[in-house]
Amino acid sequence: MTTVSAERITCDVCVVGGGPAGLSAALAARRAGASVELLDLFERPGGQYFMQPAHPPTGAAARQVAEGRALIEHVLASGVLIRSGVEVFGAYDEPLILARRGDAALVVKPRAVVLATGAHDRPAPFPGWTLPGVMTPGAAQRLVKLHGTRPGSRVVLAGCGPFLLVVAAQLRAAGCDVVRVVETSPSPLALAAALARFPRHWPEAARIMLAVVPLLPRFRFGRIVTRAAGETHVTGAIIARIGRDGRVLTEGAEELDGIDALLVGYGFRPSVELATMLGCALAHDWDAGGAYVVADRVSGATSVPGIFAAGEITGIAGARPALAAGECAGIAAAGFAGKATPSPDGGRLKQAMDFALALRRAFRPPYGTLGRLPQDDTLLCRCEEVRASEVRAALDEGAGDAHGVKMWTRAGMGPCQGRICGFGISVYAGCAGSADPAVFGANAARLPARPVPVDVLAAAVGMATREEGAQIIPTG
Amino acid sequence: MGVSAHIVVVGAGIVGAATALALAERGFAVTLLDRAAPGSAVSGASLACLGTHQNSEVELPQLIWATRRWAEWDQRFTGAFHYRRCGQIRFIDHAADISTAEHWIALERAAGLSAQLLNLDEVRRIEPALTGPILAASWSPDDALVNPFLSVRTLLRAAVEAGARFLGHQPAQRIDCQGDRVTGVTTPDGRIDANTVVVTGGPWTAGLLAPMGIELPIVPRKAQCLATVAQPPTIRGVVGASKSEQGGVHGGYTQIQQSEAGQILFNTVLAGGESAPGSPDRVPQVDLPFVVDSATTLMRLFPGLRHVDLLRSWVRYEAVTPDDRFIIGPVGPTGLYVGAGDNGTGFLRAPVIAEIIASAIAGTRCAVDPSPYDPARFAPKVALQ
Ligand SMILES: Cc1cc2nc3c(=O)[nH]c(=O)nc-3n(C[C@H](O)[C@H](O)[C@H](O)COP(=O)(O)OP(=O)(O)OC[C@H]3O[C@@H](n4cnc5c(N)ncnc54)[C@H](O)[C@@H]3O)c2cc1C
Ligand SMILES: Cc1cc2nc3c(=O)[nH]c(=O)nc-3n(C[C@H](O)[C@H](O)[C@H](O)COP(=O)(O)OP(=O)(O)OC[C@H]3O[C@@H](n4cnc5c(N)ncnc54)[C@H](O)[C@@H]3O)c2cc1C
Numbered sequence: 028m029t030t031v032s033a034e035r036i037t038c039d040v041c042v043v044g045g046g047p048a049g050l051s052a053a054l055a056a057r058r059a060g061a062s063v064e065l066l067d068l069f070e071r072p073g074g075q076y077f078m079q080p081a082h083p084p085t086g087a088a089a090r091q092v093a094e095g096r097a098l099i100e101h102v103l104a105s106g107v108l109i110r111s112g113v114e115v116f117g118a119y120d121e122p123l124i125l126a127r128r129g130d131a132a133l134v135v136k137p138r139a140v141v142l143a144t145g146a147h148d149r150p151a152p153f154p155g156w157t158l159p160g161v162m163t164p165g166a167a168q169r170l171v172k173l174h175g176t177r178p179g180s181r182v183v184l185a186g187c188g189p190f191l192l193v194v195a196a197q198l199r200a201a202g203c204d205v206v207r208v209v210e211t212s213p214s215p216l217a218l219a220a221a222l223a224r225f226p227r228h229w230p231e232a233a234r235i236m237l238a239v240v241p242l243l244p245r246f247r248f249g250r251i252v253t254r255a256a257g258e259t260h261v262t263g264a265i266i267a268r269i270g271r272d273g274r275v276l277t278e279g280a281e282e283l284d285g286i287d288a289l290l291v292g293y294g295f296r297p298s299v300e301l302a303t304m305l306g307c308a309l310a311h312d313w314d315a316g317g318a319y320v321v322a323d324r325v326s327g328a329t330s331v332p333g334i335f336a337a338g339e340i341t342g343i344a345g346a347r348p349a350l351a352a353g354e355c356a357g358i359a360a361a362g363f364a365g366k367a368t369p370s371p372d373g374g375r376l377k378q379a380m381d382f383a384l385a386l387r388r389a390f391r392p393p394y395g396t397l398g399r400l401p402q403d404d405t406l407l408c409r410c411e412e413v414r415a416s417e418v419r420a421a422l423d424e425g426a427g428d429a430h431g432v433k434m435w436t437r438a439g440m441g442p443c444q445g446r447i448c449g450f451g452i453s454v455y456a457g458c459a460g461s462a463d464p465a466v467f468g469a470n471a472a473r474l475p476a477r478p479v480p481v482d483v484l485a486a487a488v489g490m491a492t493r494e495e496g497a498q499i500i501p502t503g
Numbered sequence: 504m505g506v507s508a509h510i511v512v513v514g515a516g517i518v519g520a521a522t523a524l525a526l527a528e529r530g531f532a533v534t535l536l537d538r539a540a541p542g543s544a545v546s547g548a549s550l551a552c553l554g555t556h557q558n559s560e561v562e563l564p565q566l567i568w569a570t571r572r573w574a575e576w577d578q579r580f581t582g583a584f585h586y587r588r589c590g591q592i593r594f595i596d597h598a599a600d601i602s603t604a605e606h607w608i609a610l611e612r613a614a615g616l617s618a619q620l621l622n623l624d625e626v627r628r629i630e631p632a633l634t635g636p637i638l639a640a641s642w643s644p645d646d647a648l649v650n651p652f653l654s655v656r657t658l659l660r661a662a663v664e665a666g667a668r669f670l671g672h673q674p675a676q677r678i679d680c681q682g683d684r685v686t687g688v689t690t691p692d693g694r695i696d697a698n699t700v701v702v703t704g705g706p707w708t709a710g711l712l713a714p715m716g717i718e719l720p721i722v723p724r725k726a727q728c729l730a731t732v733a734q735p736p737t738i739r740g741v742v743g744a745s746k747s748e749q750g751g752v753h754g755g756y757t758q759i760q761q762s763e764a765g766q767i768l769f770n771t772v773l774a775g776g777e778s779a780p781g782s783p784d785r786v787p788q789v790d791l792p793f794v795v796d797s798a799t800t801l802m803r804l805f806p807g808l809r810h811v812d813l814l815r816s817w818v819r820y821e822a823v824t825p826d827d828r829f830i831i832g833p834v835g836p837t838g839l840y841v842g843a844g845d846n847g848t849g850f851l852r853a854p855v856i857a858e859i860i861a862s863a864i865a866g867t868r869c870a871v872d873p874s875p876y877d878p879a880r881f882a883p884k885v886a887l888q
Contacts, residue, residue, distance in 0.1 A: 119788065119791070304788055306787070411764075424656065424659070424660060424663075425540075425541060425659065425669050425671045426540055426541075426671075427539070427540040427541070427671035427672050428539070428540050428543075428672070430539070430540050430543050430547075431539075431540030431541065431542075431543060431671070434540070434542060434543065434547050434652035434655075434656075435652055435653070435656050437764065440764070440815075442732055442814065444814070444815065473788065473789075473815055473816050473817060473818075474788050474789055474794070474816045475813055475814075475815075475816070478732055478812035478813060478814050479812060479813055480809070480810045480811065480812055480813070481731065481798050481801060481802060481808065481809055481810070481811055481812075481813050482798075482802060482809040482810060484794065484798055484813050485794075485795060485798035485799055485802065488791050488794045488795050488798070489795050491791060492791050492792060492795060
């Protein structure tokens with residue numbers, strides 16, 4: 028007989044996610060007098076922006092890491108319990124949080140919940156994208172930031188948005204030869220125009236720009252990587268111009284050789300799984316990353332009473348809005364839990380959001396172009412190995428939407444449950460099936476939000492549904 | 504739209520797809536509608552076991568006919584929906600339940616089927632991973648599994664090839680009548696003229712007909728299922744609980760099987776285990792007691808699967824009637840037919856429903872006895888209201 032340990036805790040506010048949004052929410056709620064538990068998947072708190080490597084870095088990166096460390100220390104000092112390495116796999120609107128740390132089940136019954144689960148990469152499929160050596164800029168950044176590992180020595184970086192600049196600087200600092208930076212938006216003018224209106228962001232922008240100045244001759248605007256070449260590993264890439272109508276112009280395409288890493292991604296998708304399971308209303312906007320949680324602009328209140336949302340899950344906007352939104356949501360959650368709180372001040376959030384929205388408008392990925400990249404034999408769903416031709420055939424036969432395509436081809440039924448392939452299938456369907464990619468849909472989130480062993484699940488749910496008291500349950 | 508079609512079939516689940524095929528093959532002009540993607544409601548959530556074992560005493564002849572039709576379809580569509588005759592085991596925990604199993608075995612054998620009782624050694628030979636503490640089992644070697652998604656797709660494709668037209672994401676908002684005759688169906692895109700309308704709308708059927716003054720005793724019931732990540736071949740056939748008077752797992756419902764893709768699919772509802780109420784229009788998460796019961800039962804029967812990762816759960820609303828049988832045939836105005844009330848075992852029955860409706864519309868002899876499904880059996884109740 029084996030046993031799975033299960034622990035049940037109660038608190039005023041449970042924060043899920045330990046990035047900028049979750050940390051500042053936890054701090055604000057605690058300062059408002061609430062007892063706060065913060066659950067985070069990663070080994071150390073910080074999320075994406077404030078990621079804390081095992082060995083503190085030097086140089087430009089040190090600043091960001093130090094800012095994060097200071098925030099984490101404030102949070103800990105305030106009396107928030109941070110539980111790292113805890114994966115939340117289920118949520119019910121009692122509210123009830125089902126989680127685990129390894130093989131130990133954890134059940135949280137709070138009065139209010141702040142969801143701050145952030146975002147994940149948004150790759151789009153193109154011929155060769157499954158070759159080893161092809162990855163997202165986010166994954167490459169993780170290698171560099173967390174492990175000090177370079178994704179390759181001669182690297183092509185491609186995608187859309189200011190995040191490319193950040194990664195370009197980090198790759199350069201890590202000693203990579205960044206051969207090309209391929210940006211789909213037509214010119215840097217839109218960025219310049221956006222920046223011009225927000226002088227308060229000039230210092231930060233200047234820091235990033237300065238770091239990439241030596242790379243400027245290698246920037247290519249209005250272009251897109253249409254193919255990764257290589258036998259067993261990526262060795263080359265084709266970079267083509269995007270025409271006015273969004274079509275790829277094959278004429279004059281550049282064929283690059285001799286590379287060993289190709290980093291391509293088109294922004295981030297909000298990680299809305301837990302919010303979806305709780306029944307929070309979602310809205311859709313590609314420029315906000317796709318489906319995002321609808322939340323009150325100040326309090327972060329979602330459509331479900333007692334459930335608040337902050338940061339990237341309410342629409343991709345970056346770390347500054349996440350920090351400001353977290354603070355507001357933390358205060359509002361403490362208020363919901365019965366603490367007397369001042370009403371949150373949305374001023375800082377509004378300021379940060381204005382700039383984020385200006386950037387969003389300046390960098391809009393060419394969704395139609397992305398949908399045209401896959402060839403018949405390009406894999407759209409990597410987990411279940413579903414090719415574009417199969418998806419097209421299903422659409423032709425009336426599959427109609429993402430759910431129909433999933434049923435008929437298994438695309439999105441594998442371990443990633445559509446997190447990785449969902450965007451690519453939507454934009455492909457927009458071109459191949461003339462569906463509106465926005466209403467084409469996505470794989471709806473269901474329990475478990477992330478795979479969980481059956482015995483751990485049984486222990487957690489058993490603990491959640493049983494009377495108060497017992498702490499260990501045998502399951503066999 | 505204003506298109507003139509003779510027959511509109513509302514609802515492209517397995518029942519609607521089979522019915523559209525049967526009608527198109529008889530030469531009718533058919534338009535098949537679905538409010539969403541075809542097969543996306545109950546049919547796309549199904550475990551799709553085609554089994555006569557311990558199923559329904561009253562319907563046994565119809566079920567035998569249905570299993571034959573499914574086997575014929577497998578031949579005709581050359582394996583397109585992955586039919587496999589894997590057999591079904593019903594495990595027994597209490598000595599007192601053996602006689603119940605024997606009762607079912609006897610009546611199935613009398614109908615020419617080959618169900619039998621297994622001792623533990625025989626169980627282990629057939630289902631080696633089933634090492635949990637059971638007493639015995641009954642076994643029906645001819646029961647089969649199909650891929651539910653590809654079954655709908657195959658029948659839909661065949662219907663279209665036979666001349667039917669399919670419109671997805673096209674809800675029937677209203678059934679139109681003139682006097683005592685059906686005249687068509689209204690959709691957001693306009694009207695589709697028809698002199699015959701067949702409603703195979705699963706749990707939505709009653710709601711669509713209610714405004715016409717037709718009250719069908721069909722209520723929604725939450726049906727739920729869990730799936731693990733893909734495993735190497737572990738479970739060969741369908742595993743369920745033998746019927747019994749003991750309550751618990753046996754008084755309720757259990758089904759465990761492995762999909763061709765390798766996922767272990769399982770659900771257990773204990774006797775008296777009420778699921779939360781709800782409506783098919785807003786599909787919620789699985790109930791927590793259901794999760795505990797299903798996981799506990801899986802681990803008890805298949806201890807080797809206890810550490811396997813759960814990947815997904817899903818919920819649908821089945822259409823339930825007072826006597827657990829479909830309502831099939833004409834209702835209300837001339838030209839209106841229904842085929843709904845699946846009671847959670849409608850996948851197997853789809854060909855029966857298609858046959859009854861198509862032969863009634865064509866005015867030809869029906870290959871099965873339709874009387875157990877006659878809508879008129881609830882007529883007194885309707886009249887009372
Ligand atoms: C790969 C990647 C790299 C990025 N790099 C940068 C960058 O360099 N600069 C920049 O300005 N912005 C970057 N961003 C954008 C970033 O999302 C924001 O800047 C900022 O980190 C958002 O804060 P947040 O708190 O909303 O989310 P995050 O910082 O993403 O924090 C979310 C946290 O929630 C946790 N979490 C998620 N799901 C669960 C779960 N089910 N159970 C438990 N915990 C969970 C995660 O582990 C994570 O710690 C990056 C985003 C991604 C996805
Ligand atoms: C977990 C689970 C396991 C099961 N296991 C088995 C099994 O092993 N064996 C078995 O035989 N059965 C099983 N069943 C039951 C079986 O799947 C169902 O009985 C069968 O699929 C019902 O088919 P249907 O066509 O009647 O309903 P549905 O598939 O629900 O089809 C009805 C269709 O009508 C459409 N519709 C409704 N209203 C409208 C409208 N106004 N306009 C347009 N379209 C409309 C819907 O969108 C839907 O697609 C199982 C069910 C579940 C949930």
